[in-house]
Amino acid sequence: MERKVKYDYAFKLECVELVLKKHYSDRYVSKLKQISRWNVRKWVSFYKVYGEVGLLSRKNQSYSVEFKLKVLKTIEKKSLSLFATCIKFNIPDVAIIVKWKKDFANFGVEGLQPKQKGRPTSMSNYKR
Numbered sequence: 001m002e003r004k005v006k007y008d009y010a011f012k013l014e015c016v017e018l019v020l021k022k023h024y025s026d027r028y029v030s031k032l033k034q035i036s037r038w039n040v041r042k043w044v045s046f047y048k049v050y051g052e053v054g055l056l057s058r059k060n061q062s063y064s065v066e067f068k069l070k071v072l073k074t075i076e077k078k079s080l081s082l083f084a085t086c087i088k089f090n091i092p093d094v095a096i097i098v099k100w101k102k103d104f105a106n107f108g109v110e111g112l113q114p115k116q117k118g119r120p121t122s123m124s125n126y127k128r
Contacts, residue, residue, distance in 0.1 A: 011033075016047045016055065019040065019044050049087055050090060068100050074088070100112060
């Protein structure tokens with residue numbers, strides 16, 4: 001079953017073109033299209049760096065522990081904002097980095113290990 005995308009590629013591209021080609025403000029486009037101003041700013045930034053590929057949705061992407069550590073160390077060394085870090089490393093949302101920071105602070109490198117998804121297997125093999 002495929003995840004439903006809230007905003008499709010054509011809609012994102014249309015919003016970005018209104019900002020970049022018609023020189024509308026992100027505030028005006030967000031009111032015109034009735035979406036969050038944050039989304040418009042994010043799409044424009046990804047488009048400027050990665051082109052049309054930056055607007056494509058990245059479904060359930062998994063990251064290695066090394067990549068997560070690299071991102072967290074870069075934030076510390078260069079004092080980057082979460083948004084700037086998302087743009088630099090092509091991470092779709094700042095909440096992902098916030099979760100990594102929290103897990104690293106609480107559990108260290110072990111907290112960055114991939115977690116098992118789905119329901120846990122039954123606890124016993126007992127059959128009635």
